[in-house]
Amino acid sequence: MKMLRMLGRxxxxxxxxVFRNFSLSLASISCITITLIIVAIxxxxxxxxxxxxxxxxxxxxxxxxxxxDATEDDVENIRNELExxxxxxxxxxxxxxxxxxxxxxxxxSEIFNSVMSEWNDDDxxxxxTFQIKVKDVEKITETAKKIEKIEKISVVRYGEGIVDKxxxxxxxxxxxxxxxxxxxxxxxxxxxxxxxKLTIYSRKREISIxxxxxxxxxxxxxxxxxxxxxxxxxxxxIPVLIIIFGYPYLFKITDGYVFTPLVDLISPNPFIYxxxxxxxxxxxxxxxxxxxxxxxxYLKV
Amino acid sequence: MDIxxxxxxxxxxxxGTTALYDLNLNIEKGSFVFIIGGSGSGKSxxxxxxxxxxxxxxxxxxxxGINVAKLRNSKVYKLRRxxxxxxxxxxxxxKLTVYENVAFAxxxxxxxxxxxxxxxxxxxxxxxxxxxxxxxPNQLSxxxxxxxxIARAIVNNPKMLLxxxxxxxxxxxxxxxxxxxxxxxxxxxGTTVLVVTHDKEIVNKMKKQVITLKEGRLVNNKAKGTYDxxx
Numbered sequence: 024m025k026m027l028r029m030l031g032r033x034x035x036x037x038x039x040x041v042f043r044n045f046s047l048s049l050a051s052i053s054c055i056t057i058t059l060i061i062v063a064i065x066x067x068x069x070x071x072x073x074x075x076x077x078x079x080x081x082x083x084x085x086x087x088x089x090x091x092d093a094t095e096d097d098v099e100n101i102r103n104e105l106e107x108x109x110x111x112x113x114x115x116x117x118x119x120x121x122x123x124x125x126x127x128x129x130x131x132s133e134i135f136n137s138v139m140s141e142w143n144d145d146d147x148x149x150x151x152t153f154q155i156k157v158k159d160v161e162k163i164t165e166t167a168k169k170i171e172k173i174e175k176i177s178v179v180r181y182g183e184g185i186v187d188k189x190x191x192x193x194x195x196x197x198x199x200x201x202x203x204x205x206x207x208x209x210x211x212x213x214x215x216x217x218x219x220k221l222t223i224y225s226r227k228r229e230i231s232i233x234x235x236x237x238x239x240x241x242x243x244x245x246x247x248x249x250x251x252x253x254x255x256x257x258x259x260x261i262p263v264l265i266i267i268f269g270y271p272y273l274f275k276i277t278d279g280y281v282f283t284p285l286v287d288l289i290s291p292n293p294f295i296y297x298x299x300x301x302x303x304x305x306x307x308x309x310x311x312x313x314x315x316x317x318x319x320x321y322l323k324v
Numbered sequence: 325m326d327i328x329x330x331x332x333x334x335x336x337x338x339x340g341t342t343a344l345y346d347l348n349l350n351i352e353k354g355s356f357v358f359i360i361g362g363s364g365s366g367k368s369x370x371x372x373x374x375x376x377x378x379x380x381x382x383x384x385x386x387x388x389g390i391n392v393a394k395l396r397n398s399k400v401y402k403l404r405r406x407x408x409x410x411x412x413x414x415x416x417x418x419k420l421t422v423y424e425n426v427a428f429a430x431x432x433x434x435x436x437x438x439x440x441x442x443x444x445x446x447x448x449x450x451x452x453x454x455x456x457x458x459x460x461p462n463q464l465s466x467x468x469x470x471x472x473x474i475a476r477a478i479v480n481n482p483k484m485l486l487x488x489x490x491x492x493x494x495x496x497x498x499x500x501x502x503x504x505x506x507x508x509x510x511x512x513x514g515t516t517v518l519v520v521t522h523d524k525e526i527v528n529k530m531k532k533q534v535i536t537l538k539e540g541r542l543v544n545n546k547a548k549g550t551y552d553x554x555x
Contacts, residue, residue: 025434032431232415235375236476237405238432240398323397 029242037249041257044222048254051218055258055306058211062204063262063302067270069200070298074289076193080160085167085181089151093175098151104173105155110166115156121149150177160190208305215313219251223317230321240322247318248311255310256303263299270295326386327353327484327516328374333383333393335369343369345540347383353483354514356507358527360551361537367520370537371488374518375407376400388483405433408477408485408515412492414469416461416476422448423457426476433480447475451505467498471505478509484516485509491523499526524551 041048087105089098098118106113119127125147129136142148157166163181171179223230233243271291279288328351335344344366351357361367372378373385376392385392388406395403416425423444430440448454451471461469470490477485487506491499503519503526510517521527527534527550534549535542544552 028436029434228415229417232417232428233432234400235404235409235415236429236432237401237407237480239401242432242434 030245033242033245034249036246037253040222040226040246040250041253044225047218047222047225048257051215051222051254051310052258054214054218055211055255055310056261058207058214059259059262059302059306060265062207062211062305063266063298065200065204065207066298066301067266069197069204070294071289072193072196072200075287076190076197078287079189079193081156083156083160083163083181085155085157085163085170085179087153087155087170087173087176088178088180089153090175090177091150093151097175101153101173101175105153105170108166108169110157110159110162112156112158115154117154119152119154121147121151124149124152208309211309212313215251215254215309216317219247219254219310219314220317222250223247223314223321227321230318234322243322244315244318247314251310251312251314252307253310254314255306255308258310259303259306262302262306266295266299266302270298325353326350327388328518329384329386331384333373333380333385335366335373335378336381343540344380344537347540347542349535349542349545351516351518353516354510356510356517356530356532357519358530358532358534358549359518359520359537360522360527360534362522364539365537366540367537368488371486371518371520375409375486376403401433405480406483408474408480408482410470410473410477410485410487410490412489414461414466414473416469416472418461421458421460422453422464422472425461425472426479429476429479443479443481444475447479448472450478450509451475465498466494467501470494470498470502474502474505474509478513478515481513482515484518487517487519487521489520489522491521491526496525499523500529503530527551 087101089101093101102116102118105111105116122144125139125142128149129139155170157163164187167179167181170176230243274288274291277288279290281288328349330347330349333344333347333349334342336342343364347366347370359367359370369378373380373392374387376395380393383393387403390403390406392403417428420428426444426448427440430443435443445454445457448457451474453468453471453475456464456468461472464472470493474490485506490506491502494502506517506519507530509515531548531550534544534546534551536544536549536552
């Protein structure tokens with residue numbers, strides 16, 4: 024009962040203090056707002072990079088061409104050999120006979136259709152193919168080399184060169200955005216500690232009197248911690264609005280992709296709500312850490 | 325029974341100056357004690373150690389059954405709840421009214437509104453300020469502000485009242501009035517009172533126990549003492 028009363032009092036004091044020292048609160052809030060906006064942008068960026076890296080990786084396929092003179096046994100043998108390679112996703116080994124390839128190509132265009140319709144199964148110059156997906160894209164080159172060594176495989180294609188560069192670039196972008204998010208959060212905490220220190224400095228006397236009349240450290244600290252959380256919460260309002268209205272707008276004007284349809288954006292729903300939730304939580308935690316570490320100094324008298 | 329017991333207490337500040345050398349002192353429950361001495365005699369240091377603003381360098385301090393020398397920072401509030409402390413500069417909160425200033429001491433230890441109200445009005449009545457509860461500190465005279473501070477110090481019915489130069493900023497008439505209030509609290513409630521002062525007139529007039537410190541050492545402890553000119 025006493026505990027509840029103290030908590031209630033702490034929360035009341037926290038709100039009072041936010042509005043009583045409004046100019047200082049505003050300084051903390053705008054500082055939190057600005058950094059949270061940047062944090063939000065970085066998070067959205069890094070999620071999108073991760074997302075389309077995954078999308079592209081999912082689409083990456085190794086195509087292995089089987090030699091023309093291979094028999095059905097040879098094909099079966101190749102399949103067995105492929106299944107032994109650890110980096111290959113066993114469920115994604117797709118065999119296409121040259122007949123199937125031919126039919127697929129005929130379906131694609133009129134010209135192909137008219138030329139190919141004259142080919143029989145025997146004089147079909149196309150080759151049987153295996154379409155293979157890998158588990159770890161970073162080891163795609165290695166895997167391709169292993170596939171080449173299998174008997175009766177003539178050529179292996181996977182868009183070498185470009186793929187390597189793309190993967191490297193994505194890895195860099197991801198590391199940088201993660202680093203930026205962490206750095207920004209640390210900077211925010213630091214800024215908030217300093218702004219809240221200012222607020223607390225103006226109440227140094229009050230704190231020392233509280234200590235003198237026998238308030239426990241928890242009682243003194245609690246309102247400040249709540250105050251920090253309230254500041255964090257208020258500071259996250261604008262960033263959340265920007266996310267909720269800005270991201271769908273961006274999605275709409277870009278038709279959901281950047282530069283080419285290959286690079287998809289994450290669709291706004293429920294993505295924006297997840298990110299907003301994250302931003303609010305970051306804001307609250309950062310405010311809390313900031314104020315509790317700022318008040319600590321004054322609890323030693 | 326002794327409410328305060330100091331054994332071989334030494335205090336040396338970080339800058340090297342020694343404020344107290346090997347102090348032994350017992351103060352009986354319910355007594356009224358003046359602590360006098362010139363500047364640098366260590367009387368303020370002694371006071372600060374009693375409410376644990378300073379820790380002794382060595383030695384033992386027991387206050388109301390609490391080992392103050394070993395008291396952890398986070399547990400200091402347990403000691404302070406047994407004490408009422410009055411300072412020369414009143415230490416009131418300027419943005420709160422007289423009533424709120426006194427109630428503040430009750431609120432922070434989690435008293436109910438009702439309990440707070442009864443006790444605050446009671447202690448304001450004792451110091452004779454019941455008619456000014458809605459004034460702010462800057463609307464009061466120095467003597468009145470000090471009375472508010474006393475009301476705040478006694479609102480929790482402390483076992484002990486520590487006063488650090490309570491009349492230092494007041495004129496002689498006002499000083500005597502303040503001392504009368506403190507004496508009344510000592511008599512009516514049996515609260516142990518320690519007053520650090522260098523107000524000769526008051527000490528001589530009141531005829532209480534006087535402890536004299538000089539350059540960090542106890543030089544005199546008389547039951548019905550007067551201000552020692554040599555101190």
